[in-house]
Amino acid sequence: MTDDVDEGSSSSSQASPDDVSEAVEADAPALPEDADAVREALVEWYEADHREFPWRRTEDPYEILVSEVMSQQTQLGRVVSAWEDFLDRWPTVSDLAAADRSDVVAFWTNHSLGYNNRAKYLHEAARQVRDDYGGEFPETPEELSELMGVGPYTANAVASFAFNNGDAVVDTNVKRVLHRAFDVPDDDAAFERVASFLMPAGESRVWNNAIMELGGVACGKTPTCDESGCPWRRWCHAYETGDFTAPDVPEQPSFEGSRRQFRGRVVRTLGEYDELTLDALGPRIRVDYGGEYGREWLRELAADLADDGLVEVEERDGEAVVRLRR
Incomplete structure (x- = not known):
């Protein structure tokens, strides 16, 4: 050899x-x-x-x-x-x-x-x-x-x-x-x-x-x-949990899996739609939507974005509807 x-x-x-x-x-x-x-x-x-x-x-x-x-x-x-x-x-x-x-x-x-x-x-x-x-x-x-x-x-x-x-x-x-x-x-x-x-x-x-x-x-x-349109997102353990550490990445990156990352996903997703209810928006920004990361978690995230003047949240027929601020 x-x-x-x-x-x-x-x-x-x-x-x-x-x-x-x-x-x-x-x-x-x-x-x-x-x-x-x-x-x-x-x-x-x-x-x-x-x-x-x-x-x-x-x-x-x-x-x-x-x-x-x-x-x-x-x-x-x-x-x-x-x-x-x-x-x-x-x-x-x-x-x-x-x-x-x-x-x-x-x-x-x-x-x-x-x-x-x-x-x-x-x-x-x-x-x-x-x-x-x-x-x-x-x-x-x-x-x-x-x-x-x-x-x-x-x-x-x-x-x-x-x-x-x-x-x-x-x-x-x-x-x-x-x-x-x-x-x-x-x-x-x-x-x-x-x-x-x-x-x-x-x-x-x-x-x-x-x-x-x-x-x-x-x-x-x-x-x-x-x-990059990762083809494994729907199955990816890191994408679901937000933990992107790896053998050559010993410390959690400052952005991936953070609240800031999901704020960005909300804004990008709403840019493709006129408006979405929370339950329609949730699965589009994280594959594990539901349970711990369900409606209340997303409602708080949307409220933060509304406070920053990025989105508008409207209660309609008992559901929260979110859209980008025009």
Whole structure:
């Protein structure tokens, strides 16, 4: 096994959807019984709209490997130009294998891509593909992990995105998503079991892209659930409870789950309607409307907004009706 320079891991076992209660209930107590609906919602969300990085438009394992190594220490927006320049200079794995290592390291330095060792490892991996594999990339995570500097996470990413032959990715973003959405404990084995269970068989390319996109776009350290149209809001434990802490977010964010957040949701929701009764408004701003967070809670919230001159509350036929102040 070669040096592991990546963060994250992957899981290789996958359960049947029928096993949801027995296999993952303890690991993911907030996961609904209809796991297929969870899967479909995420894939549909991703396929409808996602960030258009150029390496998402290729299935070339060499091009994907370069993007993965560059992304380890560099913001994705900056990786695009470096990735394009790199492939202009060394368009194939054979070209990179034949290059002078000092030129590859110099490129890495000039583009501020982090540790130069990554350039050395990438160059050596290209030589391995040329010399040990006849110029053809291996296709499984296990074989890809034999390449210099390619740890489990990168091997799985290349297997997934190039060959649709990977396991479920479990990186920091995925852990954050699973912890918040389904109350998975901060335990690597639990994360791997749940991630593996959720990934549809034979669909590692779209699934791993989709769940990492969810963590990178909607469920970051400061989540943007409504703004990003998170497809898991209807099931999400954090969205229901307002507790958006996670393994890499040890303290509750100052905004998410707060009264200020729900005030904002009320104003945005009323902007779409002329007026709403409390019971019509409530489910539109929080999925757990009712009980502790029922009509009286919402009446107090609306009264606060009325005091601030943002909304008007009118009693009509025994019901409180709320609308934006004109």
